[in-house]
Amino acid sequence: MTNSLISVALSTIGQDKPGLVSALTEALTAVAGNIADSTMTRLGGQFAMILLLEFPTEAAWLQFQQALLGLEEKLGLVFTHKRLAQVILPAHLVAQNPAEKPHRSYLVSVAGRDKTGITFEVSKLLAGFEANITDLNAHSISGEEGMVYILVVEFDCPKTVPHETLDAELQALGTRLSLEVRLRSVDAIAL
Amino acid sequence: MAILKIYKYPHSVLREVGERVTVFDEALQTLVADMVETLYNCTGAIGLAAQQVGQPLQVFVMDMAAASTKDRLRVYVNPEIIASSRNKTMREGCLSFPEYLANVKRPQKITVKAQDQWGQWFEHEATLLEAVCIQHEMDHLNGVLMIDRIESLKTDWITRQPKPIAAELAEEEVETP
Numbered sequence: 001m002t003n004s005l006i007s008v009a010l011s012t013i014g015q016d017k018p019g020l021v022s023a024l025t026e027a028l029t030a031v032a033g034n035i036a037d038s039t040m041t042r043l044g045g046q047f048a049m050i051l052l053l054e055f056p057t058e059a060a061w062l063q064f065q066q067a068l069l070g071l072e073e074k075l076g077l078v079f080t081h082k083r084l085a086q087v088i089l090p091a092h093l094v095a096q097n098p099a100e101k102p103h104r105s106y107l108v109s110v111a112g113r114d115k116t117g118i119t120f121e122v123s124k125l126l127a128g129f130e131a132n133i134t135d136l137n138a139h140s141i142s143g144e145e146g147m148v149y150i151l152v153v154e155f156d157c158p159k160t161v162p163h164e165t166l167d168a169e170l171q172a173l174g175t176r177l178s179l180e181v182r183l184r185s186v187d188a189i190a191l
Numbered sequence: 192m193a194i195l196k197i198y199k200y201p202h203s204v205l206r207e208v209g210e211r212v213t214v215f216d217e218a219l220q221t222l223v224a225d226m227v228e229t230l231y232n233c234t235g236a237i238g239l240a241a242q243q244v245g246q247p248l249q250v251f252v253m254d255m256a257a258a259s260t261k262d263r264l265r266v267y268v269n270p271e272i273i274a275s276s277r278n279k280t281m282r283e284g285c286l287s288f289p290e291y292l293a294n295v296k297r298p299q300k301i302t303v304k305a306q307d308q309w310g311q312w313f314e315h316e317a318t319l320l321e322a323v324c325i326q327h328e329m330d331h332l333n334g335v336l337m338i339d340r341i342e343s344l345k346t347d348w349i350t351r352q353p354k355p356i357a358a359e360l361a362e363e364e365v366e367t368p
Contacts (some may be wrong), residue, residue, distance in 0.1 A: 032244075041350070042350070047295065069241065107344060109338050109339075109340070111200060111201035112201060115295065121270075135343075135344040135345050136344075137344055137348055137350070139350055141289075141290050143199060143351070148199075148200075150201075150291075152338065152344055152348060153344075154344040154345070180201040180203075180206070180243070182338070182339060186342055186343065
């Protein structure tokens with residue numbers, strides 16, 4: 001990404017149908033736009049999409065906005081978009097060598113009988129360690145004894161927090177809420 | 192024979208390390224026969240571990256042809272991997288996680304040593320899907336689940352939508368390292 005590019009976050013959710021992505025990318029290609037990052041999934045039976053788009057010029061971005069209006073009518077979706085400022089990360093946050101990073105990456109899986117506040121309790125605990133959640137997947141499924149909630153969270157936690165401390169706190173939370181909690185490090189190994 | 196109940200995550204029996212089998216008696220033969228019948232009752236499934244039917248033992252059954260001819264049944268008791276090759280990522284499903292798939296990296300060629308249901312030792316070399324299935328089932332015997340094997344939530348953990356499929360394992364290769 002260069003400074004001259006225009007970055008835009010675009011999101012939508014609605015009824016899934018064939019050709020949705022194709023129609024959107026066709027409009028994007030027509031203005032020489034680029035998908036820098038994307039998440040597309042089905043959420044509660046609906047198609048949900050968040051795209052990070054880049055446009056070469058202001059005119060291209062304006063032209064794409066016009067195309068979006070037509071796409072909304074054609075696809076029966078409503079798009080929301082937000083212009084993003086350029087974010088330049090400090091070097092220590094983009095270091096590729098895990099040894100140079102100020103944090104460790106973890107993945108925690110939490111599962112148990114569905115009840116209000118599981119995600120809140122887990123995220124509150126992590127926030128208390130100044131951990132930063134980088135991805136989260138939550139799903140309620142029907143289990144043998146009612147609904148089961150499965151939450152998987154990927155997060156970065158400062159290296160100053162010992163793995164054992166983090167695990168002990170999460171296990172205590174699991175015991176308190178009758179949840180299975182599994183924490184593990186997912187740091188890449190530098191070879 | 193009987194069709195057994197399949198335990199789903201997060202049932203605690205799935206986290207139990209299976210005991211080694213030392214007695215190859217009638218009870219074991221019955222369990223194996225029931226596991227085989229249960230396996231064949233799950234459309235698309237090719238493997239089933241004892242933990243999944245609530246028995247924490249070092250036993251699993253597998254039939255790579257379960258979806259069609261049902262003629263490649265193998266029973267593994269007290270299995271050990273004695274050789275393995277480089278890793279490959281495959282997409283796995285699990286009867287105990289009927290709503291998820293996971294991309295898991297495992298050796299694509301293994302040699303496994305195990306006993307059959309009568310206690311006779313054998314060695315078997317397996318590749319690709321069969322090798323993955325054996326390792327997936329051996330994980331069950333040690334209380335390890337596919338959610339413990341993923342490396343990235345974004346790329347390796349997939350919500351299966353909208354219809355849960357009762358496939359035990361593995362539909363496609365997703366990466367060749």
